Amino acid sequence: MSTRITVDPITRIEGHLRIDVEVNGGKVTNSWSSGQMFRGIETILQGRDPRDAWIFTQRLCGVCTTVHAIASVRAVENALGIEIPINAQYIRNVIVSAHALHDHMVHFYHLSALDWVDVTSALKADPAKASALGESLSPWPHNSKREMEAVKEKLASFVAGGQLGIFTNGYWGHPAMKLPPEVNLLAVAHYLQALEYQFKANKVVAILGSKTPNIQNLAVGGVANAINLNNQATLNMEKLFMMKDLLEEVAAFVQQVYLPDVAAIGAMYPEWLGYGGGVTNYLSVPDLPLDTKGTQFDLPGGTIVDGNLATLKQITSFQDAYFKDNVTESIAHAWYDGEWDKHPWEEETVPHYTEFDGEKKYSWVKAPRFEGRPMQVGPLAQVLVGYATGHPIIKKYADQVLSTASAIAKVKLGPNVLHSTLGRHAARAVRAATLSELALKHLQLLTENIGKGDVAIFTPWTYPAGEQRGFGFHEAPRGALSHWVVIRDGKIVNYQAVVPSTWNAGPRDEKGQKGPYEASLVGNPIADTAKPLEVLRTVHSFDPCLACAIHTLDVEGNELSKIRTLT
Amino acid sequence: MSDEGGAERGIEPQRRLTVIGLGNVLMGDDALGPTVIGALDAQYEFPPEVAVLDLGTPGLDLTPYLLGFDAAVIVDTVSAPGAPGTIVLYRRDEILKTPPQPRLSPHDPGLKEALLTVAFAGDGPREVLLVGVVPGKVTTGIGLTAAVRAAVPDAVEEVVRELDRLGAPAYSRSPQSPPDLWWERP
Numbered sequence: 001m002s003t004r005i006t007v008d009p010i011t012r013i014e015g016h017l018r019i020d021v022e023v024n025g026g027k028v029t030n031s032w033s034s035g036q037m038f039r040g041i042e043t044i045l046q047g048r049d050p051r052d053a054w055i056f057t058q059r060l061c062g063v064c065t066t067v068h069a070i071a072s073v074r075a076v077e078n079a080l081g082i083e084i085p086i087n088a089q090y091i092r093n094v095i096v097s098a099h100a101l102h103d104h105m106v107h108f109y110h111l112s113a114l115d116w117v118d119v120t121s122a123l124k125a126d127p128a129k130a131s132a133l134g135e136s137l138s139p140w141p142h143n144s145k146r147e148m149e150a151v152k153e154k155l156a157s158f159v160a161g162g163q164l165g166i167f168t169n170g171y172w173g174h175p176a177m178k179l180p181p182e183v184n185l186l187a188v189a190h191y192l193q194a195l196e197y198q199f200k201a202n203k204v205v206a207i208l209g210s211k212t213p214n215i216q217n218l219a220v221g222g223v224a225n226a227i228n229l230n231n232q233a234t235l236n237m238e239k240l241f242m243m244k245d246l247l248e249e250v251a252a253f254v255q256q257v258y259l260p261d262v263a264a265i266g267a268m269y270p271e272w273l274g275y276g277g278g279v280t281n282y283l284s285v286p287d288l289p290l291d292t293k294g295t296q297f298d299l300p301g302g303t304i305v306d307g308n309l310a311t312l313k314q315i316t317s318f319q320d321a322y323f324k325d326n327v328t329e330s331i332a333h334a335w336y337d338g339e340w341d342k343h344p345w346e347e348e349t350v351p352h353y354t355e356f357d358g359e360k361k362y363s364w365v366k367a368p369r370f371e372g373r374p375m376q377v378g379p380l381a382q383v384l385v386g387y388a389t390g391h392p393i394i395k396k397y398a399d400q401v402l403s404t405a406s407a408i409a410k411v412k413l414g415p416n417v418l419h420s421t422l423g424r425h426a427a428r429a430v431r432a433a434t435l436s437e438l439a440l441k442h443l444q445l446l447t448e449n450i451g452k453g454d455v456a457i458f459t460p461w462t463y464p465a466g467e468q469r470g471f472g473f474h475e476a477p478r479g480a481l482s483h484w485v486v487i488r489d490g491k492i493v494n495y496q497a498v499v500p501s502t503w504n505a506g507p508r509d510e511k512g513q514k515g516p517y518e519a520s521l522v523g524n525p526i527a528d529t530a531k532p533l534e535v536l537r538t539v540h541s542f543d544p545c546l547a548c549a550i551h552t553l554d555v556e557g558n559e560l561s562k563i564r565t566l567t
Numbered sequence: 568m569s570d571e572g573g574a575e576r577g578i579e580p581q582r583r584l585t586v587i588g589l590g591n592v593l594m595g596d597d598a599l600g601p602t603v604i605g606a607l608d609a610q611y612e613f614p615p616e617v618a619v620l621d622l623g624t625p626g627l628d629l630t631p632y633l634l635g636f637d638a639a640v641i642v643d644t645v646s647a648p649g650a651p652g653t654i655v656l657y658r659r660d661e662i663l664k665t666p667p668q669p670r671l672s673p674h675d676p677g678l679k680e681a682l683l684t685v686a687f688a689g690d691g692p693r694e695v696l697l698v699g700v701v702p703g704k705v706t707t708g709i710g711l712t713a714a715v716r717a718a719v720p721d722a723v724e725e726v727v728r729e730l731d732r733l734g735a736p737a738y739s740r741s742p743q744s745p746p747d748l749w750w751e752r753p
Binding site for chain 1: 592624686688706709
């Protein structure tokens with residue numbers, strides 16, 4: 001007889017996601033992913049001036065602020081045919097890189113590490129051994145015995161003070177926790193250090209964006225960062241150098257701590273390089289444009305089908321027809337009126353809530369499809385596309401993480417292990433390392449271009465008459481994000497955001513094909529149905545952020561971390 | 568920039584107190600926090616040691632905005648007994664000692680975990696006041712319900728009183744300008 005487990009909600013940050021799994025013989029045999037909140041941004045944007053759209057969309061989700069601002073200005077610029085100055089591209093690129101670095105570090109250390117790291121076990125660690133292990137993995141200067149001792153003491157006093165609440169989702173002592181105490185201690189030390197480095201990355205966003213988390217410096221047509229190297233109030237040499245210092249420090253942490261940590265954890269949970277693959281069709285969009293038109297990029301985009309890198313089809317420009325023509329959303333299993341499967345420009349959002357019925361409708365999240373296929377988005381998609389295109393930086397770090405993990409696990413691990421729960425974490429670290437180089441590169445490009453005397457930041461434009469349609473994409477920390485806008489006579493008539501967590505957390509479509517969360521859970525082991533840590537591991541590996549994927553009917557009762565087991 | 572103790576402190580090192588409004592301006596009464604911040608900015612001048620921020624709904628990304636501060640006043644909607652518009656005050660210990668599933672707002676996992684995270688790092692606010700307001704309607708749409716809008720002046724008053732108590736009094740602006748609640752503009 002099967003046991004059904006409901007995890008509701010699963011995300012530790014904003015949002016409300018419900019996961020149902022059926023367990024048979026200690027393994028997940030079926031699953032459903034359901035967004036429990038209705039939102040409908042289009043109702044707020046209709047009739048507004050497209051120039052203001054980014055200010056509103058950046059409030060869609062409090063964690064993914066910047067990414068919705070960027071995708072929105074790109075969508076409106078695409079609709080109106082506006083080309084922005086190269087300085088504006090570089091400034092946006094530095095912002096999105098720094099934001100993603102911040103986000104990836106927070107995700108791994110502060111949101112997901114506790115799925116793998118048993119904090120209380122760190123109290124049993126030998127600081128000298130933890131230090132030796134850290135120093136064998138990288139040249140990072142903050143792995144000393146003294147630092148490990150200090151962290152252990154801090155942890156002991158925190159535990160003694162009864163303040164372990166921070167780790168309440170940690171399931172310490174769970175049979176699926178397998179790291180030795182020294183690895184746990186090293187991870188706790190890096191958890192604390194990561195706080196400092198995510199903060200440095202965030203500071204770069206604040207310098208350019210003038211505020212965080214909601215940046216203020218964008219405009220349809222460019223940016224609002226006046227450039228004058230000799231003026232305190234503008235973007236000047238002092239600020240450019242300050243950002244360089246900050247990004248160099250972040251790069252050192254990502255390359256010397258984050259990447260080796262993920263490799264080590266991957267090597268110590270080798271079975272999780274087998275579980276959690278699910279949907280192995282991948283979609284990423286190119287980003288970090290190198291020209292004003294958006295035809296050359298530093299991050300690759302494209303699609304891969306059935307995990308076969310030879311099927312790669314690239315997405316190559318902000319006007320790319322392959323992307324534009326092939327995105328649809330299905331509401332066959334989502335709480336909207338009707339049964340359609342439509343292109344975002346053609347969609348309408350008419351909520352129609354019925355009860356949760358896994359056979360019929362069970363989610364507020366629509367099911368996006370690309371050429372009719374469910375697609376997994378996120379760092380793994382981008383890393384695999386990069387691997388397939390021979391992207392030199394991505395390939396370098398992907399090979400590095402695999403060879404480090406292989407050495408620790410004492411088995412040869414190839415790129416095929418990336419189609420897994422821990423593969424998603426590894427890919428996120430690879431992407432972070434890649435971005436740590438590219439953020440500095442784009443800051444350098446900006447500095448050099450300003451040095452040539454080019455201070456242009458904005459392209460003036462006027463509204464054409466009639467109707468225009470546009471789309472803008474951005475490879476956000478959680479994957480491919482696209483905004484779709486229809487403008488008539490200078491006003492928004494339709495607006496849809498197809499967000500990464502919609503691609504990944506969406507329900508089945510009209511053909512019954514599961515979404516990526518759902519597919520990835522099937523086959524996962526469950527050691528203890530009362531504490532389904534394994535479900536959390538796989539879902540967290542996608543970095544769920546549901547406030548933007550979904551939509552609030554009502555968060556009645558705020559049952560914030562309910563895990564129900566129904567037999 | 569001033570620099571206490573030589574270490575690089577917080578997001579704005581010259582400040583030691585922070586007033587943070589939380590909430591989503593696109594979700595009805597959830598805009599309470601940002602609305603109170605807008606009202607504070609329009610009506611008061613703050614000493615340089617006080618940061619006043621509308622942070623939206625940052626979840627755990629609240630952490631960097633708490634690092635390095637001695638005290639924090641947070642304004643947010645809370646799910647508590649009482650009619651919409653009721654103000655409920657919580658101190659740090661009450662926020663942290665509530666049962667694992669506190670009856671606070673959906674972004675509470677952020678507030679509670681962010682406070683504990685900075686405490687673990689040894690660099691978070693020791694004094695925390697959460698000025699909570701019970702919402703009426705939290706669904707997609709712009710604008711506060713009448714009961715919650717009526718609570719805004721009282722919430723502003725609670726913040727001002729707390730800053731007084733912390734020895735960083737705010738002063739009434741003269742003349743006063745209307746608050747910049749950009750999301751309410753048609």
